[in-house]
Amino acid sequence: MKKFAAGLGALSLSASSAVAAQPEPWEMRFQEAATGIMEEITWFEEYTLWFIVPIVLLVMALLAWCMLRYRSSANPVPSRTSHNTLIEVLWTVGPVIVLLFLAIPSFQLLTRQYTPDEEPAMTIKATGVQWYWDYEYQDQENPLNFTSLMLQEGDRASAGKENTAEYPRLLAVDNELVVPVNTTVRVLVTASDVIHAFAMPSFGIKVDAVPGRINETWFKAEREGLYYGQCSELCGKDHAFMPIAIRVVSQDQYQTWYAAARQDLTGANRALMASIGSGKDEDKVAAAE
Structure with missing residues (x-):
């Protein structure tokens, strides 16, 4: 019985691998990587999500907070504050740091895409x-x-x-x-x-x-x-x-x-x-x- 189950598993794996390198219905991610470069592209996409998702959630939270906290009914007299040094420093330095974390691996990946590890055969x-x-x-x-x-x-x-x-x-x-x-x-x-x-x-x-x-x-x-x-x-x-x-x-x-x-x-x-x-x-x- 175990051999039969193992055989079915191997057959199903073989069948799935035959169609792994083509578009699939409702596919939301990359196709399975067949080269080292594609593996690096997949890694970089997952890496950038660790920055994109928190930033999107933060912006959505700030927008919601501003709409609720500073709506006309809750804040009839609007603030006349012209600037805030701490906030301006944070929203300048923060994006610069994020861009550095994104730029360095992206440049490395771009270099790899144009530089084979060996002379083409x-x-x-x-x-x-x-x-x-x-x-x-x-x-x-x-x-x-x-x-x-x-x-x-x-x-x-x-x-x-x-x-x-x-x-x-x-x-x-x-x-x-x-x-x-x-x-x-x-x-x-x-x-x-x-x-x-x-x-x-x-x-x-x-x-x-x-x-x-x-x-x-x-x-x-x-x-x-x-x-x-x-x-x-x-x-x-x-x-x-x-x-x-x-x-x-x-x-x-x-x-x-x-x-x-x-x-x-x-x-x-x-x-x-x-x-x-x-x-x-x-x-x-x-x-x-």
Whole structure:
């Protein structure tokens, strides 16, 4: 019985992790972090709440006190006090201290976002087009480029992507961007027509794609999985139908996929999906036992 319960728990955990990297209904917080940068962003958001919440409550309390204490019926003769030195010092020094506590970690986080811990092992160019993404793996010896379009509902069966939990409507694509886990990836972002934006919430990256200009960002995914983002700059009538999908796999799976994708991208994607599916099945059997 215990093994059965443990197996159910593992299966439920596996199912939840499959959908953890996409927007959820009524989601109020960030998506689960898949990179160190996103973990730092999440920490900073929680850190700032320790300042924001007390300040909001204090201001609300002061407003309520002033409205009740100094209303015309309770205070028919208004005060003619022009200033109070102590209060003016407090409301000048207090905000300065708060801003320092916010500014220092925010500057540190901003520096981290622009400074990888190591030299990127690979470079990918992402070009925004109305309304899809072109990807180019900038390997001098074995370059690879392809287009990533939103998956149409009628193409799910032929693509082997009928599971809407893993390949959600309006977020799934025909060709995912595939990268190896625990690898620093440089992303060069540009556009061919209008301004777009390359955004991946679980990675903590969001950068504008501007025609005639190349912006640079980077990420290092620490967990395997399929992650979804979207164009985050209004770019025309199909702006809402321009998703980004990044599949993070093991080093061996990536090397096998990349070698095959240069000859047959569709076949390489199918083989990769099959290898990931067989791995999940083995994990489920092991958990059930």
